[in-house]
Amino acid sequence: MKKRFADPHFGVSTxxxxxxxxxxxxDAFRAETDRIPGGGRLDQCIQCxxxxxxxxxxxxxxxxxxxxxxMFRAGAIEELLESSTIWICASCxxxxxxxxxxxxxxxxxxxxxxxxxxxxTFPNRLPTHIFSEVFIDMVKRYGRNYETGLILRYxxxxxxxxxxxxxxxxxxxxxxxxxxxxxxKIDGIDGLRRIIAKAETxxxxxxxxxxxxxxxxVGYAAIGR
Amino acid sequence: MKYTYYPxxxxxxxxxxxxxxxxxxxAKVGAELAELxxxxxxxxxxxxxxxxxxxxxxxxxxxxxxxxxxxxxxxxCSACYYVLNRTRKRMAEMPELYEQVNVALAEAGLHxxxxxxxxxxxxxxxxxxxSDRIVALQTHSIADFRPACYYGCQIVRPYGSIxxxxxxxxxxxxxxxxxxxxxxxxxxxxxxxxxxxxxxSEAVAEKLCTDLLDWAVDSGANCIVTVCPLCQANLDLxxxxxxxNGSRTKMPILYLTQxxxxxxxxxxxxxxxxxxxxxxxxxxxxxxxxxxxAPSAHGEEI
Numbered sequence: 001m002k003k004r005f006a007d008p009h010f011g012v013s014t015x016x017x018x019x020x021x022x023x024x025x026x027d028a029f030r031a032e033t034d035r036i037p038g039g040g041r042l043d044q045c046i047q048c049x050x051x052x053x054x055x056x057x058x059x060x061x062x063x064x065x066x067x068x069x070x071m072f073r074a075g076a077i078e079e080l081l082e083s084s085t086i087w088i089c090a091s092c093x094x095x096x097x098x099x100x101x102x103x104x105x106x107x108x109x110x111x112x113x114x115x116x117x118x119x120x121t122f123p124n125r126l127p128t129h130i131f132s133e134v135f136i137d138m139v140k141r142y143g144r145n146y147e148t149g150l151i152l153r154y155x156x157x158x159x160x161x162x163x164x165x166x167x168x169x170x171x172x173x174x175x176x177x178x179x180x181x182x183x184x185k186i187d188g189i190d191g192l193r194r195i196i197a198k199a200e201t202x203x204x205x206x207x208x209x210x211x212x213x214x215x216x217x218v219g220y221a222a223i224g225r
Numbered sequence: 226m227k228y229t230y231y232p233x234x235x236x237x238x239x240x241x242x243x244x245x246x247x248x249x250x251x252a253k254v255g256a257e258l259a260e261l262x263x264x265x266x267x268x269x270x271x272x273x274x275x276x277x278x279x280x281x282x283x284x285x286x287x288x289x290x291x292x293x294x295x296x297x298x299x300x301x302c303s304a305c306y307y308v309l310n311r312t313r314k315r316m317a318e319m320p321e322l323y324e325q326v327n328v329a330l331a332e333a334g335l336h337x338x339x340x341x342x343x344x345x346x347x348x349x350x351x352x353x354x355x356s357d358r359i360v361a362l363q364t365h366s367i368a369d370f371r372p373a374c375y376y377g378c379q380i381v382r383p384y385g386s387i388x389x390x391x392x393x394x395x396x397x398x399x400x401x402x403x404x405x406x407x408x409x410x411x412x413x414x415x416x417x418x419x420x421x422x423x424x425x426s427e428a429v430a431e432k433l434c435t436d437l438l439d440w441a442v443d444s445g446a447n448c449i450v451t452v453c454p455l456c457q458a459n460l461d462l463x464x465x466x467x468x469x470n471g472s473r474t475k476m477p478i479l480y481l482t483q484x485x486x487x488x489x490x491x492x493x494x495x496x497x498x499x500x501x502x503x504x505x506x507x508x509x510x511x512x513x514x515x516x517x518x519a520p521s522a523h524g525e526e527i
Contacts, residue, residue: 056417060429088426090433091270092417093382097391106383110270114277128425135271139283143265145234154424169462176500178239178458187263191333192286198329199282 025077028115042108044101045069051095051105061085065095065105068112081121086112087128127158140196143186148179226353229296229341230258231287233305233454234266240454242497243301246482247346249496251299253362253489254354258299261291267308270421281322282329284312288343289335298343301482303379303453304420309343310384345386347452347481351396352387356403364490365509367404372484373411373446374398375437377456381415391415397450397481404488409444413437418456434459438476447507448477450484464502475503 051065058064063071063083071080080086086109095105116122117129134154138145151170155163163170173179186192228251236244251258264287272280287309291298300306316323317339327336350359374397381391389395392415398408418437419430438460441449451457461478478501486496487509498505 056433057419057422057429060426088422088429090417090420090422090430092378092420094378094415094417097382110277131421131425132271135269139266139268139272144237145266145269147234147238151424168465172462172465172502173239173458176502178241178500180238184234184237186265188265188333191335192265192283194332195282195286195329195335196279198332199279199326202278202325202329 054094081116146183227257228299230260231300233302235454239458242500243480245497249491250482267305289337291341307379367406367488370406371447372450373441409446418459461502477505
């Protein structure tokens with residue numbers, strides 16, 4: 001990730017005029033956000049910075065949550081998808097709870113993750129999406145997450161050397177009876193797989209989004225709702 | 226009182242002591258826990274990142290099975306608690322999603338009407354059982370414990386489990402004060418431990434956890450009490466030699482139910498204290514007979 005992307009005034013040459021791929025990404029993101037209850041409220045961001053100030057991991061992000069929303073509105077979607085931000089979010093929901101404009105920022109980050117996966121755009125050296133892939137594979141196989149296997153397979157796929165660095169943690173947990181050797185498989189695994197296969201044929205329903213332009217429910221007026 | 230117990234995957238692995246202590250404490254207070262039959266993984270946040278409709282469908286399978294008995298679900302893991310509640314909320318808000326998920330569930334002969342609430346053990350213990358009753362059942366003193374009550378994220382956000390300020394929950398502090406312990410003032414009680422960043426961005430998770438631990442030490446705590454298996458594991462790993470914890474004081478990271486269990490006279494083995502990475506060396510001696518069951522005979526009101 002190049003530093004210039006962190007500066008919202010740089011790199012966005014002509015705000016409002018999008019290249020074709022940017023436009024496609026923006027449309028895809030808009031379609032995703034429209035499926036989030038309250039997704040239309042993205043337009044109501046007042047750039048107050050409450051999200052960034054509340055975020056416990058914003059210090060480690062190349063773009064802060066506030067910048068993410070600002071850059072989205074400026075049309076710089078590709079830079080957003082390449083940022084580490086969307087993969088560093090720990091889903092603590094502090095920003096969502098505190099946002100005075102009622103924007104579900106955490107859910108927006110999930111929407112960006114899905115688009116990044118679909119468009120195969122990832123930041124270098126931050127393989128969080130592989131964690132999700134391995135996790136999903138575990139659930140399909142056993143119906144439950146098998147933590148020992150999840151951790152082993154995640155590191156084998158991303159950074160086998162890191163396993164060596166963390167052997168102490170693994171051994172300590174195992175010695176204290178906290179890492180079972182064998183996975184737990186549910187009886188109804190076939191039924192679960194049928195449920196997953198069926199659910200995969202559905203796209204999430206499109207919300208009817210009211211794009212609010214009135215200002216009476218934004219900013220301070222929204223605090224306390 | 227009867228509840229459907231949804232342990233979740235972590236309570237069968239890294240959080241095994243949360244499983245043991247929850248069962249032990251619920252048995253002591255006379256609340257029956259029946260494990261949800263053939264439950265499956267809630268999907269956690271990983272599914273949400275990739276496939277959203279599937280994320281709702283697999284979580285809903287558990288809701289559908291629970292409806293067959295109709296008792297409230299008790300989900301100790303904060304991530305399970307959040308995911309199951311989000312599924313209920315979004316399905317209720319979006320009729321089309323409700324339809325789709327039920328069509329998917331029908332593949333396994335299931336259906337959900339979203340009638341069963343999903344709750345945290347803290348909520349059940351404080352609101353259904355009540356701290357008066359728990360104090361009345363107390364047999365052992367936990368007066369030597371100075372816990373930093375750590376709530377973490379998803380028990381208070383975005384679906385609050387305990388009906389109070391999401392920025393400053395107090396129900397755990399009040400309960401332990403009523404039981405005679407001395408909870409310390411712990412301002413970062415709802416700050417994030419980093420969750421699964423421990424696997425994907427280790428340095429970030431470690432910083433969040435060392436901040437929490439340092440704060441607890443500075444507040445004069447001698448243990449941290451958590452309500453989530455991920456918080457417990459992340460903090461407990463700092464107790465290892467050679468970790469970034471370095472020369473810091475090692476501190477037991479307990480589950481809420483472990484400390485309550487000690488006050489109610491459960492054995493350390495029953496509560497799974499042996500699974501913690503540092504031994505708990507704080508005594509919980511038997512109360513003198515005159516003190517047993519005396520409500521508020523000890524401890525200060527918070």
